[in-house]
Amino acid sequence: MENLEGLIEQAPAFLMTYGLKAVAAIVIFIIGKYFSGVAKRLTDKVLTSRGVDQTVVSFVSNLVWGLVFVFTVIATLGQIGVQTASLVAVIGAAGLAVGLALQGSLSNFAAGVLMVIFRPCRVGDFVEAAGVAGVVDEITIFSTKLRTGDNKTIIAPNSAMMDGTIINYSAQENRRVDLVIGVGYTSDIAATKKVIAQVLDNNQYVLKDPAYTVALGELADCSINFVVRPWVKTANYWPAHFELLEQIKIALDEANIEIPFPQMDLNVKELPAS
Known part of the structure; x- marks a missing residue:
């Protein structure tokens, strides 16, 4: 009975402490989820206004939403007393492993995003880059498709395009x-x-x-x-x-003006008889 009475006496303080934490966690989750949507819409609007390819816009905006939402979940769990240090470490290790496994693809993707944003070349331009030259037919998030003068198709990785010099012969009027x-x-x-x-x-x-x-x-x-x-x-x-x-x-x-071709004059000298 004494233990039960003690628990009853401590109940208001317990509810006050952990109830406020639960309410704060719910508020943090709701606000964080709202701002993740705001961040996604803002990213979508900014990239679209700059003429970025819709595939890239969708990917980047969803990535931003995911990052903000994950941060919100971690902050919510931390508010209710869950130790989030190990969770952050696991997420970081998983992200590092995925990044190392997809290093080449991520490099091409990042270069593709930069190409779409900064527009060093556009579809229809004649460019020389990555050791090849041709008309740009298509720019995707991982590669750029070029068409040579003799109608061959060259698919160059975006990282190779952006890592070297791009000569755009069509950029100027x-x-x-x-x-x-x-x-x-x-x-x-x-x-x-x-x-x-x-x-x-x-x-x-x-x-x-x-x-x-x-x-x-x-x-x-x-x-x-x-x-x-x-x-x-x-x-x-x-x-x-x-x-x-x-x-x-x-x-x-x-006009009778001569266009010469390479020639050589030979002078033969007669040697004296021995």
Whole structure:
């Protein structure tokens, strides 16, 4: 009876102490669950506004929700007296094991997220990266699909794309065509520059602004080399390149300006009779 009376006397204090902890735990859980939803919606909104791929948006927003919810559960259990240190250690060890097992995939995923967010290249761009070059057909969360000029498909890991230098040939509106035109040493320099300039002035692809450059670039072994640098729209780069070479060759031939080929003069000396 004395023990029962003692328990009855301690009951209000027990209920006060642990009841308040239970209420606090419930409040922490409800608030944490609410904020996990808020964090998910906020992440979804921010990534969507930046034009991030919807697959990445869904994955990242769910990941954020999961992290906040796990933190909420741990805080709730700690409030009611559960020792959470061992639980955190187990979760950390499991996360480390999974991370080590999926190291390559996680690296590709992280690189894919960065590519979608920062946009070093877009679908339709011609790029050179990871030791390959081609038109970007598709960017997924793990790899990038490129199409080469001869219609081969290359699938490059996103980590290889982001770890190296990406040369994007389509990023700028205009590109410069760099040509080297060699003529014979007997050719008139002013006349040659005039012929080349007339071709550039009449070409359908060459832009007026920025202005083109025609200048003497090198006195080579067998020729005088002129640098010819017109600006064209990026989409017209290769049509302009091929057309200009053909038109310049025809114009130089019509002006009787020689385009030399490598040659060597041999001087034979007669040796005296022994």
